[in-house]
Amino acid sequence: MNDPQRSTVTERPRLASGIPGLDALTRGGLPTGETTLLCGTTGTGKSVLSMQFLAAGILQFAQPAVFVTFEQTPETLRRFGAGFGWDIAAWEKRGDWAFVDASFPTDQEIVVGDVFDLEPLIARIADAVAKTAAKRVVLDTLTTVHMRLGDAVRVRAELRRVIHALEDLAVTSIITAERDSDYGAVSRYGVEEFVADNIIILRYVLNQERRRRTIETLKLRGARHGAREYPFAIDETNGVGIITLSDISLTYPSSEVRVSIGNPDLDAMCGGGAMQGSVTLVSGTTGTGKSLLALEFLTAGDEHQDAMLIGFEESEQQIIRNAQSWGHDLGAPRESGRVTLHCRYGPSTTLERHLAQIISLIDEHTPTRLAIDGLSALKNVSTRHDFLDFLSSLTALVKARQITTLYTIAPPLFDFKSATEVEASTLIDAIILLRYIEIYGELHRGIAVLKMRGSDHDKRIRELQIGSTGSRIGEAFRTTTGIIPGAPIQLLGTESERVGLLFTEHDKQGGEGDIPAPPQRP
């Protein structure tokens, strides 16, 4: 692209933060040597995010850190950090981390007039930075300084000096500030006036009775950035994970290698199997065979590859029992670690946390095959928008890691063109529909490949049979129409005509053992 506007934007040097997702969101990290204002109402995660900025610096880049605390005591913060696995006390001992304790005095404090300066604070920060050779500094939170000293012109001028001092020290810093509301003024006391160049906003918004964390880069000097809110999650073990959506993610390596979906007939319907690293969505109402397809997908990989199933609808015992009834013994593969099962209760937590947990599981087990069974359990406890965000984030992630993935989801019973399928379909490579089909008062299961990216596929709706050896794909429903709209109509009137035309010659080839052979047409 030849955009003259683009070339004139001076990209400032960035400091990779090391916070998962943040660097993609900010296109490289925080502006090096500058101060970024991190604003949010109480409980939005300012402290975790800023502390993680320092911890990640130490752990990933060997960059020492200084934490200037105006509110919490260092002792409280050490404990807080320990909750995320950060051993701050050890870092302090090594000289990689220093606190500047600017928390409230234990004694009564009286402020008289406004003729004073923050010289001691500046000197103490400079001293701590010099002692640790810090590259990263956090001031948490500036709002407390205002609450303590007032917001007279003098105080603001002094805070401006503090920020200049940080820039003179050539450290990359985060300053946090409180906001009064999620969509109001940038910060209480207008702190952004003097940290105007780089502003990140955190929100914890109540939306349809569920809270959701988001992050937005309001402005970032010399940078283009995603002008929208992105979800993020706080996980006890990993800290903050920011979920960057597909539109800011990388391009995915695409593969031409086919792998089995789990059933040879289904592979054939899909033109030879799923592409390695692709994402297949199986959509079917309850009882149509979704979980079976997920299980067969799970166990179809070759034995040197790890497979993982994350289930949101059934317990581990149920999955194992079901597998047995379909002729799959999960005992040995689970023992060897080749197959892992993880069951989660959908409503137990927010989508962001679910996503963060899935990411941890993927990091831990590095599966090459991933089945996520029962996404509807998550869909039903979130808004449509949030669910689509979740789904596209997850899909972007598994694709970036080249994990061949299969999702199952139940559409609303009578909504056959579910919005989920339609909107997510740009990210999803293959869509398989499972539907009940009523033929003269009898229910049959139908299976159809609605979409198969990058190759031809069987366009017919065929019968799915489920028995003690798992799934089998039978004939096409030749004489039935209107299945997808959800109102099947039989085309022929008489029994003999119907049976005679139900299956074609073509479909009869290939050993359909337990399907009664239809009589030939006279």
Next chain:
Amino acid sequence: MARFRFILYVAGSGPRPQATQCELRRLCAQRLSDGEYEIVMIDVLAAIDQADAARILVTPTVRRTHPLPAVQVIGGISASTEFADAIGLPPEQQNGA
């Protein structure tokens, strides 16, 4: 031991810190008798460790360590009366004695 004990935190040793110290001494002399008070001045720039230990953020800061309870007063020594009240000095009397 003096009844009133103060620590005065200042930044640097220029004319302003000196003036601050003079002002504090003047106030004490006005309201207390000799030997009743004691003032220690700490330059935070020269003794950062002490500023750290006392969590000093602002100069000038006056800490009254005695009598208890301790109290810390920030700023405005020039606003004499208000300041003298804040550090808990007795009201100005005819105590020329």
